[in-house]
Amino acid sequence: MVFNKILKDFPIVSKVNYLSTASIGLVPTPVIEAVKEFSVELARQGTLFLDEEKESMVYDGLRREGAKLLGCNEEDIAIFNSVTEALNCIAWSLELKEGKIISTDVEFPTVTYPWLRIARKENVEVKLVNAKNWYVPLEDLLNEINENTKVVVLSHVEYLTGQKHNLKEIAKCAHDVNAIVIVDGVQAAGYLPLNVKELGVDVYITGSYKWLVAPFGTAIAYISKKLYSELEPTFVGWRSKENMWDLNPRELSYASTARKFEYSTSAYSVKIGLVESIKYLREIGIENIYNHNMKLIQTAMEELSSIEHVNLVTPANRDERGSIVTFEVDKEDPKRIVEKLRKLKRPVELTIRQNMIRISPHIYNTEEDISHFTDNLRKILS
DSSP states (O other): OHHHHGGGGOGGGGTOEEOBTTTOOOOOHHHHHHHHHHHHHHHHHGGGTSOHHHHHTTTHHHHHHHHHHHTSOGGGEEEESOHHHHHHHHHHHTOOOEEEEEEETTSOHHHHHHHHHHHHHSEEEEEEEOOBTTBOOHHHHHHHOOTTEEEEEEESBOTTTOBBOOHHHHHHHHHHTTOEEEEEOTTTTTTSOOOHHHHTOSEEEEESSSTTOOOSSOEEEEEOHHHHHHOOOSSOOGGGSSSGGGOOTTOOOOOSSGGGGOOSOOOHHHHHHHHHHHHHHHHHOHHHHHHHHHHHHHHHHHHHHTSTTEEEOSOSSGGGBOSOEEEEETTOOHHHHHHHHHTSSSOEEOEEETTEEEEBOOTTOOHHHHHHHHHHHHHHHO
16 A cells, blocks of 8 residues: 555654644655755855746746645745745735634634734724534534624634534635635645635645645745735735846836745745655645545544543544544543653654644554554553
């Protein structure tokens, strides 16, 4: 099977049961080598290696691969350094003066903080829909969307519980009142088959260092043509122009595509790394990865639900979850459990979030990894 063949690209997994991709994904050896090679040649040769023509096109490969990953046109892709940067750039570019922003109270702070900051300055209400036992019902989100709504902003897959939102329904409802939908896809892109045009969202952002198995330091954003045509970027720089090398300090004009949101020199090597990572994942097949990961998640949920005192908070419905399983343990300190799992002969690496334990398997995990984890958890709790 293809997933067994790629394990050699992730040597650490022979020693550690790594179930923490939702925090930081492991980077395959071929991608590490590509980043190293670019960094070394640039450091040694400077403009002999990266001349002006090459530098002007250095993001082109990532725009191409990003468009294939997200299911959109290259012109709709902008390159950023992080999801947080992208969200802030787009949020402030909207220049909102009033209205309602809708999100949830179980969101990652990156998703809500830009809007809370805007609300300090403008007549903007940020409405965080309350989760019920960590779950946000679709109807509760839809019921909040009204004529006063300007933006619905949320994660495709929630970092805490793995809940996957029905973006198509949310986008349809939002567009009926001329609101836009902005999505943080960092916990989805890399294993979830995506077509942002079919989803109908206006912005979809994802970052490199989790499920896209690339180094830290880059993000890609789909921005709909209607939106990027209307907005003026908050941050601007020499890369914002159609011809970035004209270097005219007197005239500020923008590229005719989503590239207008790109403004600066950056760590180009990690952009090259993300190109290679997306190619790596697409060669395996995103649909194959999704089926692989969901099989591991199903096994984990079945095993965990059979362990006394373990309470799952991840949705039971496959269509409403991503590659994350989160659970609580009655009257147990999760830190004690995690410490014991990390002291095994083959340690289990996982995460604690909001006093709950979270696992997040990916392409380098196997059914044996799930059994190893659940068997040892059983022993610890007994």
